[in-house]
Amino acid sequence: MLKIFAAVAASLAVMAASAIGTPASAQDRTVKITGFGAKSGVVRVFGVNSEAALKAAAEEINKAGGVTLGDGAKAKLTIEFLDDRCNAEEGISVVRRIASTDAFVAVGPTCSNVAESLFGILQKKVGDASDTGLQFPIIADVAAKGGLAKISEWSFRNVPSEFEMYKSLFAWLKTQHPTLKTIYGGVEKDFAHSNATFGVMKAQAEANGLQIVGQSEWLLADTTFSTQIREMKRANPDIVAISAHPFTTCGALKEMERQGVKPKLLIGLTSSSSIETLQGCAKQAEGIIIPTSFAPVTPEAKKAAEQVAKFGGSADLHSAAAYEIVYILKDVIESQKIMAKPDTVAADRVKMREGLAALKDTKGLLGKVGRTSDREAIKPFLYVHAKDGSWQVLYKPAS
Amino acid sequence: MDLLIDTVQSIADGVLFGATYALLGIGFTLVFGVMHKLNLSYAAASIGAAYASLLILTGIKAPPPLVFLLPAICGGFIGGMVYLIAFRFIPLATPLATLMSTVGLLLLIDEIIVHTTAGVPLAYPALFSDVIIQAGPFYLRGDLMFVFVLGCLCMVLLLLLLYRTKLGLATRAVSQQPTAAELCGISIRRVNGLTFVITGVVGGIAGAMTGAAIGMLSPLLSLPLTVKGLIVTVIGGLGSIPGAIIAGLLVGGLENLFQFFRGVSERDLYVMLLLFVFLVFCPGGLFAPSAGRD
Numbered sequence: 001m002l003k004i005f006a007a008v009a010a011s012l013a014v015m016a017a018s019a020i021g022t023p024a025s026a027q028d029r030t031v032k033i034t035g036f037g038a039k040s041g042v043v044r045v046f047g048v049n050s051e052a053a054l055k056a057a058a059e060e061i062n063k064a065g066g067v068t069l070g071d072g073a074k075a076k077l078t079i080e081f082l083d084d085r086c087n088a089e090e091g092i093s094v095v096r097r098i099a100s101t102d103a104f105v106a107v108g109p110t111c112s113n114v115a116e117s118l119f120g121i122l123q124k125k126v127g128d129a130s131d132t133g134l135q136f137p138i139i140a141d142v143a144a145k146g147g148l149a150k151i152s153e154w155s156f157r158n159v160p161s162e163f164e165m166y167k168s169l170f171a172w173l174k175t176q177h178p179t180l181k182t183i184y185g186g187v188e189k190d191f192a193h194s195n196a197t198f199g200v201m202k203a204q205a206e207a208n209g210l211q212i213v214g215q216s217e218w219l220l221a222d223t224t225f226s227t228q229i230r231e232m233k234r235a236n237p238d239i240v241a242i243s244a245h246p247f248t249t250c251g252a253l254k255e256m257e258r259q260g261v262k263p264k265l266l267i268g269l270t271s272s273s274s275i276e277t278l279q280g281c282a283k284q285a286e287g288i289i290i291p292t293s294f295a296p297v298t299p300e301a302k303k304a305a306e307q308v309a310k311f312g313g314s315a316d317l318h319s320a321a322a323y324e325i326v327y328i329l330k331d332v333i334e335s336q337k338i339m340a341k342p343d344t345v346a347a348d349r350v351k352m353r354e355g356l357a358a359l360k361d362t363k364g365l366l367g368k369v370g371r372t373s374d375r376e377a378i379k380p381f382l383y384v385h386a387k388d389g390s391w392q393v394l395y396k397p398a399s
Numbered sequence: 400m401d402l403l404i405d406t407v408q409s410i411a412d413g414v415l416f417g418a419t420y421a422l423l424g425i426g427f428t429l430v431f432g433v434m435h436k437l438n439l440s441y442a443a444a445s446i447g448a449a450y451a452s453l454l455i456l457t458g459i460k461a462p463p464p465l466v467f468l469l470p471a472i473c474g475g476f477i478g479g480m481v482y483l484i485a486f487r488f489i490p491l492a493t494p495l496a497t498l499m500s501t502v503g504l505l506l507l508i509d510e511i512i513v514h515t516t517a518g519v520p521l522a523y524p525a526l527f528s529d530v531i532i533q534a535g536p537f538y539l540r541g542d543l544m545f546v547f548v549l550g551c552l553c554m555v556l557l558l559l560l561l562y563r564t565k566l567g568l569a570t571r572a573v574s575q576q577p578t579a580a581e582l583c584g585i586s587i588r589r590v591n592g593l594t595f596v597i598t599g600v601v602g603g604i605a606g607a608m609t610g611a612a613i614g615m616l617s618p619l620l621s622l623p624l625t626v627k628g629l630i631v632t633v634i635g636g637l638g639s640i641p642g643a644i645i646a647g648l649l650v651g652g653l654e655n656l657f658q659f660f661r662g663v664s665e666r667d668l669y670v671m672l673l674l675f676v677f678l679v680f681c682p683g684g685l686f687a688p689s690a691g692r693d
Contacts, residue, residue, distance in 0.1 A: 041513060042518040044513050045519050048517050189663060221620065223613045224413075224612075226412040227658050228663075234401075246519075246520055258528075259538075
């Protein structure tokens with residue numbers, strides 16, 4: 001009996017000794033940040049870039065010592081990235097899976113249609129006992145359709161406001177090109193982001209005295225644009241604004257070149273200020289002006305672009321947002337004294353939500369990023385134009 | 400007057416681009432004619448072949464003919480692989496098994512493309528892209544004219560292969576009377592395999608032509624081209640090569656016409672309606688093969 005007691009006591013002593021936190025074991029603590037977005041399908045590049053940006057930022061933070069938890073321990077950040085295939089059902093499934101773990105926040109998604117559905121399953125108002133929605137904070141890096149964070153008090157975004165960007169761009173164009181009077185639009189009709197932004201472009205063009213002389217529509221996978229560009233040619237506009245992603249933007253631009261449509265000015269969709277457009281049609285896109293919330297123009301942005309490239313991604317306005325988010329999360333973890341322990345998950349989620357909601361501004365790669373009461377970001381931006389096969393800064397509006 | 404010009408121009412543009420649909424239709428119809436099976440991965444394999452050639456061409460500076468020769472070779476290889484994976488070891492007596500295996504391959508090829516390129520559209524070299532043939536108020540794109548001529552040439556070569564060679568004779572024999580053909584010493588598996596290689600070659604050229612006509616390749620193309628290829632095959636008559644050619648040009652022309660008159664939102668609706676009209680009133684298509692099969 002004594003032998004058994006001694007053995008049990010010895011075992012307990014060993015277990016207790018191993019449970020006592022030594023400085024070395026505290027160093028080994030990790031905080032997992034889970035990102036999710038499209039990593040398959042035709043928008044895979046967005047997921048690839050977001051994952052690379054999250055990992056790049058996490059590595060930098062870890063090299064600088066990691067993140068300080070609520071109990072004073074230092075922890076390293078690890079990044080996991082899950083694929084939602086840009087599909088609303090898969091997005092919801094992925095987030096439910098993340099929420100069933102110890103995670104206290106998730107970063108994503110890529111697509112606005114996923115964000116719209118996903119934010120809909122979150123609890124609308126914090127503290128509403130009658131609402132059984134998921135109580136889990138999510139901060140979006142890419143999904144760009146306007147006003148999505150309003151859907152739930154648990155949803156946040158660090159995406160630029162396209163309304164502000166195009167409002168500023170058209171006002172600037174009015175001062176720079178007062179002789180331009182007419183505008184013609186081209187829109188990818190079956191893509192939520194393109195459609196929504198096209199509405200913004202049209203409204204801002206009209207608000208700045210431009211006459212809309214027509215619009216052409218096409219679909220995301222369309223291959224011929226001759227009919228649409230003929231209509232455009234007939235309208236003979238001063239400005240052509242294309243709200244479409246690179247594949248059809250390039251298709252339309254190539255057809256414009258064939259039919260000899262040469263507007264005095266070209267305007268593009270934010271998402272087209274990417275390497276994809278230059279790979280597809282650098283020559284035809286020459287001169288196109290696009291507002292964007294990222295360009296490697298500050299030391300921080302240059303460094304971020306290099307870091308993201310190391311992880312196999314490309315820094316653009318979307319992935320730069322993911323990069324910034326990791327720093328935002330680090331700050332909130334530290335300010336809210338998040339414990340990151342299995343038994344504090346529910347409390348950590350509430351703290352994370354409160355911390356994100358309380359932010360008045362954050363540090364961005366191009367400067368200070370404001371936060372609105374409806375959990376959106378007011379990001380600094382600039383206008384880039386395609387020149388000699390690369391994106392170059394055309395103008396930086398005063399913040 | 401503008402209306403007439405636009406109508407004619409829309410039809411002309413569509414018919415020229417329809418040459419790619421015709422080649423895809425030929426691929427679908429040839430496999431169906433020989434094996435009475437649908438290969439739903441065909442359009443994806445065709446785009447895959449064009450992608451494969453593009454990846455090879457990024458490493459070497461190739462003369463223009465090689466831009467279209469290489470996808471044909473890649474297409475032939477992929478076609479052979481499709482046969483091995485989706486048909487060779489799957490019981491042919493169960494039609495659903497091969498159908499589903501080709502659906503699986505369609506998705507697999509698509510994902511391979513997406514994972515290789517991250518879904519980023521890639522510029523595809525177009526020949527004669529700066530040539531515009533102006534005829535009064537009308538214009539014809541040089542690159543589309545080239546695609547059209549190349550498509551017609553492929554069709555002629557394919558018909559010569561089928562009607563002037565021993566392989567063609569064997570293919571037609573297997574298509575019409577597989578048991579009798581086997582009794583005559585024709586290896587059905589060999590003919591089936593070669594049919595996939597030949598259709599793969601045609602598909603590779605179709606993929607390259609599509610890339611050249613658009614000026615870019617994207618994984619977005621696989622599904623719409625699969626649907627168009629199937630529509631062309633049904634309208635032309637399952638198993639009929641002349642039918643696939645005529646139906647390809649017809650669908651291309653009508654598609655553009657529908658778009659011009661009814662807009663892009665309704666365009667595909669009318670193409671689908673056309674398919675239903677054929678299925679109800681002319682289920683055999685334009686050129687239903689009259690020959691029986693044991």
